[in-house]
Amino acid sequence: MERPHRFIGIIGLFLLVGFLLLSAGCTQTEEAPLNVYVAAGLKKPMDVVIAKYTNATGITVIPNYGPSGGLYTQISQGQPCDLYYSADYNLIEKLEAEGKVSEAEKFMKEFVVMTVSKTGQEKGITTAANLTSENIVVAVADPSAPVGVYSENVLKNLGLWDQLNALGNIKTRPSTVNQVALMVQSDEVDAGFTYSSTAVLYDLVTTEKYGYDLSEEIVFGDAIIKGGNEAGAEAFRDFVRENSVEFTQYGWELYA
Amino acid sequence: MRKVSIWEVLFVPLFFLLIVYPILAIIGNVTIEGMIKTFDDPIFWDSVKNTLITAFFAALLGVLMALGFGYFYIFHPGTIIYKIADFMNDLPIALPHTVAGLALLLAFGRNMFGFIGPTGLAFTLIAVVLAMFFVSYPLAARTIASAAEEIDKEQISVARTLGDTPPKAYRRVVIPLLGEAIFSGFVLSFSRSISEFAAVIMFGGNVPGMTQVLASYVFTKVEEGEVSMAVTASAFCILLSLMLVIVLRLRGRLHARSAESA
Amino acid sequence: MLEAQNLHKSFSAHQVLKGVSISVNPGEIQVLIGLNGCGKTTLQRILTGILDPDQGTVSIGSVDITGLPPEDRRIGYVPQHTALFKHLSVRENILYPLQNGRGSEETFHKIVKLLSLEPYLDWKPHKLSGGYRARAALARALVSAPRVMLLDEPITEVDRAKKEYILPLFRDVLLQLHIPVLYITHDPWEAGQIGTSFSVMKDGVVNRIDSPEEAFALIREQARSNGE
Numbered sequence: 001m002e003r004p005h006r007f008i009g010i011i012g013l014f015l016l017v018g019f020l021l022l023s024a025g026c027t028q029t030e031e032a033p034l035n036v037y038v039a040a041g042l043k044k045p046m047d048v049v050i051a052k053y054t055n056a057t058g059i060t061v062i063p064n065y066g067p068s069g070g071l072y073t074q075i076s077q078g079q080p081c082d083l084y085y086s087a088d089y090n091l092i093e094k095l096e097a098e099g100k101v102s103e104a105e106k107f108m109k110e111f112v113v114m115t116v117s118k119t120g121q122e123k124g125i126t127t128a129a130n131l132t133s134e135n136i137v138v139a140v141a142d143p144s145a146p147v148g149v150y151s152e153n154v155l156k157n158l159g160l161w162d163q164l165n166a167l168g169n170i171k172t173r174p175s176t177v178n179q180v181a182l183m184v185q186s187d188e189v190d191a192g193f194t195y196s197s198t199a200v201l202y203d204l205v206t207t208e209k210y211g212y213d214l215s216e217e218i219v220f221g222d223a224i225i226k227g228g229n230e231a232g233a234e235a236f237r238d239f240v241r242e243n244s245v246e247f248t249q250y251g252w253e254l255y256a
Numbered sequence: 257m258r259k260v261s262i263w264e265v266l267f268v269p270l271f272f273l274l275i276v277y278p279i280l281a282i283i284g285n286v287t288i289e290g291m292i293k294t295f296d297d298p299i300f301w302d303s304v305k306n307t308l309i310t311a312f313f314a315a316l317l318g319v320l321m322a323l324g325f326g327y328f329y330i331f332h333p334g335t336i337i338y339k340i341a342d343f344m345n346d347l348p349i350a351l352p353h354t355v356a357g358l359a360l361l362l363a364f365g366r367n368m369f370g371f372i373g374p375t376g377l378a379f380t381l382i383a384v385v386l387a388m389f390f391v392s393y394p395l396a397a398r399t400i401a402s403a404a405e406e407i408d409k410e411q412i413s414v415a416r417t418l419g420d421t422p423p424k425a426y427r428r429v430v431i432p433l434l435g436e437a438i439f440s441g442f443v444l445s446f447s448r449s450i451s452e453f454a455a456v457i458m459f460g461g462n463v464p465g466m467t468q469v470l471a472s473y474v475f476t477k478v479e480e481g482e483v484s485m486a487v488t489a490s491a492f493c494i495l496l497s498l499m500l501v502i503v504l505r506l507r508g509r510l511h512a513r514s515a516e517s518a
Numbered sequence: 519m520l521e522a523q524n525l526h527k528s529f530s531a532h533q534v535l536k537g538v539s540i541s542v543n544p545g546e547i548q549v550l551i552g553l554n555g556c557g558k559t560t561l562q563r564i565l566t567g568i569l570d571p572d573q574g575t576v577s578i579g580s581v582d583i584t585g586l587p588p589e590d591r592r593i594g595y596v597p598q599h600t601a602l603f604k605h606l607s608v609r610e611n612i613l614y615p616l617q618n619g620r621g622s623e624e625t626f627h628k629i630v631k632l633l634s635l636e637p638y639l640d641w642k643p644h645k646l647s648g649g650y651r652a653r654a655a656l657a658r659a660l661v662s663a664p665r666v667m668l669l670d671e672p673i674t675e676v677d678r679a680k681k682e683y684i685l686p687l688f689r690d691v692l693l694q695l696h697i698p699v700l701y702i703t704h705d706p707w708e709a710g711q712i713g714t715s716f717s718v719m720k721d722g723v724v725n726r727i728d729s730p731e732e733a734f735a736l737i738r739e740q741a742r743s744n745g746e
Contacts, residue, residue: 008262069479119366135374137366142462142472144479171379172461173468175475179458182358188365188378410601413568416588417595418662419618428617432605 033060034232035080037071039087039220041147041177044201045246046085053239061236067145067176075100075225082228083237087177087195088146089219096223102230104223108244108252112150112215113196115181115204120190126207128155131191132163139180139192142173147180150215151193157214178202197250219255279494286491290484300489302465303473310381310469311449314388318396318445319438321389323431325397326404330412330430331422345397348390356390357458364459379461384469387456388449395448396441403437404430436508443504447497519543520565520666520698525574527560534560535571536722542666542698542715547689549701549709551733552719553740558702561719562670565700567591578665578698589618594664596672600655602643608654609639615662629657632691648675649684656688660695667692667699673708685711706730706737 038046043065050061064071064081072091075081076098086092087110095101116125125131131138140155141148155161164170174180177194181202184192195218199206212218222240224233244254294300325345328338348356361378362368364386369376377383407430415425431438453471461467468476470493477486520542527535534557542548552558563569565576567588575584583591602611612630615621630636633653638646646654652673659667672688673681689712692699703709709716709730717726718733720740727733 005262008266012266067479073478137375137379142457142476142479144476168466170463171375173457173463175454175457175462175472179354183361186362186365187367188361188375408599408601410597410599411603413563413566413588414595414597414601414658415603415614416568417566417591417593418615418658419589419620421587421589424618429603432603435605 033062034082035062036083037064037081038085039068040065041087048246049240049243069144081225083233084223089221092221092223102224102226106219106221106255108220109255110218111196112154112210113199113206114208115184115199116191116207117184117187119187125191128158136169137171137189138169139172139183139189140170141180142175145176147177153216154210154214197252200250282490285487287484290488294485294488299464303468303470307470310384311446314385314449315442315445317389318393319442322396322400326400327426329404345394349394353454357455360459384456384460387459388452391452392445392448395444399441400437403434407433521577523575526572538724542700544698545696546715547699547713548715549713550717551709556719566595592665594659594667596655596659596669598671598674600651607640612657612661621661621663625661629660633657649680669701671703706733
């Protein structure tokens with residue numbers, strides 16, 4: 001073969017091999033890595049549990065962290081996932097309706113809280129009604145993150161949502177609960193609505209915790225996805241339950 | 257039969273598969289129902305308006321800054337400021353966009369710029385412009401810098417012997433010669449700004465109707481499960497970009513034709 | 519009078535100018551002959567002010583201009599590839615110095631006439647032939663009311679046949695100005711056509727010679743020692 005053609009042949013070969021390796025991913029063998037899709041808010045404790053699991057069993061767990069809605073879309077579109085941890089049980093019910101779930105359970109209870117930054121505390125913010133004063137800066141997650149929907153519920157049920165929007169006090173709608181927490185932590189806003197666990201994780205001051213009558217039931221759930229490594233997923237899920245203290249220390253309550 | 261080269265065999269199908277097909281997938285999935293829902297949504301039109309205005313100013317700022325950089329490149333290439341700027345030109349592109357957004361927030365938010373208002377510069381349309389500028393400036397800078405490299409430096413030397421101070425020579429000789437590059441730098445920055453997303457959300461605020469841009473609108477609709485609306489908004493985006501590219505091409509062709517006939 | 523005294527210039531380890539001294543009187547067209555690569559361009563850049571010398575001075579009359587930027591030197595410069603402004607017409611090119619308060623409409627008309635550029639004033643430079651581009655570049659420099667003229671191989675792009683009548687034309691026009699003119703070229707024949715005095719650049723210095731033919735000899739010698 002001529003020189004340039006040989007060069008191209010080699011590149012083509014590399015591409016082909018690379019492609020095959022990538023798509024081969026995890027074949028169903030005992031030591032196959034586990035694909036776990038996890039809501040972003042669970043990252044810290046989940047990382048710890050994953051490390052423990054790999055140490056104990058030698059099995060690699062590959063977590064995919066993201067907003068629960070985005071993860072739902074990926075699973076719904078057929079992306080390979082063995083186990084799904086969602087911050088919104090509704091999404092798991094959606095997957096069940098689509099016939100994609102082999103076994104699902106409610107895992108933990110979560111609550112929406114109002115966290116207040118340093119400046120917010122100086123401004124005397126203790127309850128949601130305080131937010132309707134002038135020049136208050138509030139962060140509420142975008143509805144693409146479940147916490148955003150729940151926060152909206154709380155504010156609507158408190159009769160404050162329309163007023164806050166009219167005043168323009170909701171200055172930012174970030175796309176994840178962690179971003180909201182970050183903004184409260186760095187004092188770029190006066191108050192932000194997060195999960196109670198997020199507040200603990202980020203060491204934020206919580207002034208109000210809202211019941212399900214205001215926010216609607218917030219249940220973190222897990223679902224073993226049909227057609228994936230169901231045995232492996234079940235083993236890991238049980239391990240997570242056994243190690244739930246890693247989670248409850250952040251304020252979550254187990255859904256008994 | 258003519259022997260077909262390996263380039264023709266590989267390129268054509270790959271190009272259609274990887275580039276054209278996904279775009280067609282979006283356009284093909286547009287439904288009447290989706291179009292009605294989307295075009296009825298005032299938030300959609302707000303995001304379109306916000307996006308176009310902010311991207312325009314971001315691109316304008318980008319081009320002006322790139323021209324400033326060009327000045328240093330031509331007249332003061334030995335200085336520290338030029339060397340730093342040259343090095344930094346490529347930095348924003350290397351930064352993950354949420355990091356860029358966070359950086360802008362910490363730099364221009366109320367902790368440093370509190371004297372401007374309760375949120376500093378953050379969570380305003382100006383913030384959106386700044387975020388877009390931050391990520392798209394490197395494109396304008398590179399376009400203009402490489403065009404500046406191509407300029408015959410003798411023309412500048414001659415202009416100076418005819419009495420032009422460096423700023424005058426830059427204005428009267430360099431900028432007209434950069435002509436095309438300025439325009440394409442603007443269009444590149446504008447396109448990049450339209451598609452910016454993560455940095456804008458972090459720093460701009462993403463409040464529907466106020467600081468939400470089209471890219472984020474699409475994202476939210478996807479996450480909400482409103483796929484038909486997301487598809488319509490995306491197709492709209494694609495059409496916008498397509499029009500921009502066509503404008504660029506037409507100008508390029510017109511310019512070439514006028515240069516020949518003049 | 520244009521004078522350069524003892525100019526030194528090095529780039530990295532390579533010393534290009536090793537003590538160049540030049541003097542050109544008003545009304546003199548001194549042709550500096552040198553092979554390509556001998557340092558002519560460096561010298562030209564120092565004289566126009568684009569580059570600073572490591573050592574040495576440049577003066578016009580009794581005024582030391584070594585520290586002055588190009589825009590303050592009042593040197594009329596015609597570069598090797600004319601460097602006409604591509605985005606402007608010939609007329610706009612030649613009138614360019616007027617925006618800086620140099621020259622006048624009167625001078626413009628006079629010079630345009632002398633160089634027969636009237637039919638081409640509204641043309642864009644790239645449409646002109648090499649000979650007319652050279653004329654336009656010269657006109658532009660002349661209109662700026664220079665105290666000194668510096669031409670660096672200005673007719674490189676002109677056909678040899680046309681050089682035979684363009685050179686005398688340039689010579690006439692330049693002599694009329696009665697200012698010092700330094701004309702740089704590598705072509706001894708060209709030198710003979712336009713110059714009133716001659717010098718040669720070799721080994722980083724400049725020396726006066728009596729005739730271009732001497733330059734032929736020196737150049738042949740240099741080429742031989744370069745192993746050609």
